[in-house]
Amino acid sequence: MDERAVAPVVAAMLLLAALVMFLSVYNAVVVPSFKEQAEVEHLYAVEESFLAFGSDMTTAAALKQDLHLSKRIPLGGGDTIFDPVRSGGSLRVDQGDTLANVTVDGTPYFCNLTNFSYTPISNFWRDQGYIWQHGYTNVTGAGGLQTPLDYADMDKVREAAERSGFAGSLIEIEHDGRYDNNDNYNCTDVRIWVVTFEPDKKHYFASGNGVGTLSLNAAVEDIRITPSPNTIEIAVNTGLPVPLNTSLWAKCNETFHAMNETYANVENCTFSPKEDLVTLTFTDSEHVPERVTLRLVRVVVSAR
Template sequence: MRHNDAVAPVVAAILILAVVVTLISAFQVTVVPAMKERSEMEHIAGVEMALLRFSSHIETAAAMKQPLVFSETIQLGGGDTLLNSIKSGGTLYVMNDGEKPLAQINITNHSHSTISNITLINFSYSPVGNYWRDQGYDWRWGVMNVSSGGRETPLIFPTMQVAEESILNSGFPGSLITIKTDWGLIPERFDNGTITGNLIEHISIITIDRVAYSAGNPDFTSGNANTRLALSAKINETRIFNVTELGFRVPDNTLIPESFRYALNNSLGHQLSSLNPTFSQPTWTISFTGHLPDLILRETDIRVTAG
């Protein structure tokens, strides 16, 4: 009897321990993964919002055409909890978009020619070791795309076609080149050079603002800590006297969405209408004679870095 009394507490302790171990195992199998999944989803949502804000910064910089700096902090990895500190990781990459420029400006006077290129970048985020929401992001041509399982779709548009159509109305392509003309009055002359006594309108100054993006250094970072996606804009202004010819070229590059090329050409056609340009695909050309205008070229160079 005494022997049985001694065994009973041991059996009870073993049963209690078994219950505790079972509860802990169930907790590890169900609750902890659910907590990590929620943490990963919150992390990816934060990355998504930061990238969307930065895409807005890119378009704002093109519209403002001023010296400025924008940046967004991005947490590359996440998913850690109080009960499990293991985090996923991520990579952030900035690339120049293609080897050829998106568009080109050619300015000619009697002494030399000046060429100014319009270029773009793309940036992307890819998760590493995210088992609950393996979702990456890629920004190109003013549209943010989301990728998962080898497939890609626009983030805020239902289809790629709708996303490309949105480019036509975004104003972003047209903001990469803006043209302003200042007119003045000059004496009208007969063919022999004598003054008629009348005044006629004449283009005195043409101002061109062009925007070019490029990948800076560093252009790549990886890990699971916080990092920065940043851009800085600088302005360079050049005055060119007595311009004889002005050309704008938007090449038929298959890597550039047709909607983007169309929007840029449409903007150029509207801005150049008062200068009576000739258009021979893919180049707009304006020739000047008589009183030659001066031209102010304001080049906004925007460098984008990751890290």
């Protein structure tokens, strides 16, 4: 038997074993680390998009005009040149709480909130999602756990909510007046802005591993109140998990009391801090404002 061919065969087998071991270690250690890194970058992109769209929501409330804003969000990630398999994710828009309602002579107009969320599917790093609600963003995890993204803890969130410019912008009251023949300065024109958010009834959910889009469409509807009302009442919800009611109620209360002190045809202004309720009453049916307009800013949020 010729043993001269044994050495090359053994060498080839050793090289093959070393190659298999290298590929095994590479697939077991290196590839997962690359995919985890790619997934981290993907979630960072989702985070930036959520913060930007949350800013769009506050912008829509502040501007109170017809507009369209959108933000593209990568639903999946984690793909690399060596392993193109991507994770997935889903976007969802849900109806939130009612922050306040404006009642004009018994007819209510609601100021509703909404929230939008991202949930990962088959993530290569960790099940980290995001949800925007009550004007701030939370990072979500397994088991329904949530933690604020921009604040150290919920105490800081509550402190920020108490002076929230977002909440204070959801209801605006403008008024004008003039002197009558008896030299009484009367309120003649009241304009009330009410911003309300709602999810798109047809496009509130998107899922996959491509690119999704969150968008909002704001439209202003002028509602002329006829005949002019005797009373205007604003009730603010005190049961929210964050005190958005504080700044909004303080602003409405201050405005109504200023009108009570300024105009002769405003009979009284009552308030209840416990219920966050403030009511403005005009003297009688002959001395109500000539024109009362409610401008309802309807912001429809969609996920596609």
